[in-house]
Amino acid sequence: MALLLLLAVLAATAVVASSLLLRWNEVRYSRRRGLPPGTMGWPLFGETTEFLKQGPSFMKARRLRYGSLFRTHILGCPTVVCMDPELNRRTLASEGAGFVPGYPQSMLDILGPNNIAAVHGPLHRAMRGAMLALTRPSMIRAALLPKIDAFMRAHLHGWAGRRVDIQEMTKEMALLSALRQIAGISAGPLSDALKAELYTLVLGTFSLPINIPGTNYSKGLQARKKLVAMLRQMIVDRRSSGCAQDDMLDALLSGNEGTRAKLSDDQIIDLLITLIYSGYETVSTTSMMAVKYLSVNPKALEQIRKEHLDIRKGKSPGDALDWNDYKSMTFTKAVIYETLRLATVVNGLLRKTTQDVEMNGYIIPKGWRIYVYTREINYDPFLYPEPMVFNPWRWLEKGLESHPHFMLFGGGSRMCPGKEVGTVEIATFLHYFVTQYRWEEEGNNTISKFPRVAAPNGLHIRVQGY
Numbered sequence: 036m037a038l039l040l041l042l043a044v045l046a047a048t049a050v051v052a053s054s055l056l057l058r059w060n061e062v063r064y065s066r067r068r069g070l071p072p073g074t075m076g077w078p079l080f081g082e083t084t085e086f087l088k089q090g091p092s093f094m095k096a097r098r099l100r101y102g103s104l105f106r107t108h109i110l111g112c113p114t115v116v117c118m119d120p121e122l123n124r125r126t127l128a129s130e131g132a133g134f135v136p137g138y139p140q141s142m143l144d145i146l147g148p149n150n151i152a153a154v155h156g157p158l159h160r161a162m163r164g165a166m167l168a169l170t171r172p173s174m175i176r177a178a179l180l181p182k183i184d185a186f187m188r189a190h191l192h193g194w195a196g197r198r199v200d201i202q203e204m205t206k207e208m209a210l211l212s213a214l215r216q217i218a219g220i221s222a223g224p225l226s227d228a229l230k231a232e233l234y235t236l237v238l239g240t241f242s243l244p245i246n247i248p249g250t251n252y253s254k255g256l257q258a259r260k261k262l263v264a265m266l267r268q269m270i271v272d273r274r275s276s277g278c279a280q281d282d283m284l285d286a287l288l289s290g291n292e293g294t295r296a297k298l299s300d301d302q303i304i305d306l307l308i309t310l311i312y313s314g315y316e317t318v319s320t321t322s323m324m325a326v327k328y329l330s331v332n333p334k335a336l337e338q339i340r341k342e343h344l345d346i347r348k349g350k351s352p353g354d355a356l357d358w359n360d361y362k363s364m365t366f367t368k369a370v371i372y373e374t375l376r377l378a379t380v381v382n383g384l385l386r387k388t389t390q391d392v393e394m395n396g397y398i399i400p401k402g403w404r405i406y407v408y409t410r411e412i413n414y415d416p417f418l419y420p421e422p423m424v425f426n427p428w429r430w431l432e433k434g435l436e437s438h439p440h441f442m443l444f445g446g447g448s449r450m451c452p453g454k455e456v457g458t459v460e461i462a463t464f465l466h467y468f469v470t471q472y473r474w475e476e477e478g479n480n481t482i483s484k485f486p487r488v489a490a491p492n493g494l495h496i497r498v499q500g501y
Contacts, residue, residue, distance in 0.1 A: 069398035073106035081108025090485025110139040114404040123407045137387025137404045140244040145255040147305035170456040176358040184355040191467045195500035200493040209319035218284045232258040324378040328425045340469045369430035376413045383408040474498045
């Protein structure tokens with residue numbers, strides 16, 4: 036009896052303590068008047084666990100309760116989530132007017148202090164200028180497309196008759212293609228070492244920034260240290276070799292190819308990590324999901340295959356794609372955009388307030404994050420009729436890509452500088468895949484959509500020659 040009484044007292048104490056802790060966090064952040072409605076969760080952790088576990092359901096539930104602008108505490112930061120398309124557009128266009136990049140501390144720590152998502156002002160302009168110079172159309176046409184074409188031919192060779200995990204193959208494809216363009220690295224021990232650390236780094240960028248051994252954040256920091264050491268050694272080796280490699284690393288080290296002022300080694304390393312990270316995640320996931328959507332949409336598959344077979348007419352089997360071929364891939368680009376939209380490869384963008392900012396009558400305090408949540412815009416029936424249907428033809432209509440709420444590649448001065456080269460990679464992959472093979476899914480392939488799009492058990496297909 037005494038034991039039961041003791042357990043009851045302990046349980047009641049725990050309930051009271053939990054209530055006080057939750058109440059303390061609410062009081063702490065509610066002292067300021069004019070904040071949007073919402074809840075802040077636990078001290079330190081906030082509502083991070085619910086956010087990562089529930090994802091879109093977390094957002095929808097709070098939108099129903101509080102409206103399209105609400106406060107929360109996620110990934111270590113007090114945050115205002117904005118789900119209003121016009122307010123999102125204005126926020127992304129307002130850098131320097133109270134907003135700067137505000138990515139989670141975990142991402143800033145792991146990608147480095149000089150990554151382009153973290154810097155602003157003159158340094159952002161210099162680094163963005165360097166990235167744009169490396170990925171401008173003339174560079175893609177003359178230097179990058181030939182390398183991408185040769186790589187895709189080799190990577191897709193010999194798939195007929197195999198059962199393939201398209202998730203793993205597109206991950207490998209995106210990473211190796213990026214490494215070849217950036218530093219001329221081919222498959223081998225170095226790419227294997229870089230791949231192992233990059234996979235760990237990616238998981239750490241979207242985690243609670245508490246450095247406890249065994250957590251994704253701690254593992255991500257360790258992976259960054261190893262990547263930095265490998266990239267620094269590559270720079271040393273490149274300088275000592277004295278041989279021109281005609282790749283992005285050469286251009287960054289020399290300041291050639293219109294990259295303007297030379298960057299420091301630390302800035303170059305963080306820029307390389309950002310290039311590899313951003314291209315790897317977007318290119319691999321979009322390629323995988325395009326294959327999945329085409330698998331179950333025979334009309335779209337027929338049209339994209341016809342577009343690419345028409346390109347092969349007049350070419351010998353060994354002829355590479357050229358810039359004019361790429362520019363003619365109208366339906367292919369529509370498939371890529373529709374895949375990005377429907378799969379929601381990017382859920383949103385983060386900004387940080389540099390002063391108290393007014394939003395829809397609310398006052399957002401200095402230092403808070405603004406989560407420009409673009410996922411729901413992708414499913415807006417007014418912008419995209421029948422939004423849950425895979426319909427690439429919608430992108431053939433004039434004006435959709437130039438719509439003010441088009442945010443598949445970011446917005447404002449932070450529009451993704453690698454948009455074109457990423458699209459070229461995916462289009463080239465699809466070219467050789469659909470002209471050489473037919474396929475069908477095998478097994479019970481499930482897709483998770485949050486915090487990133489992935490097939491937890493792989494996405495398996497049986498491939499046959501076309």
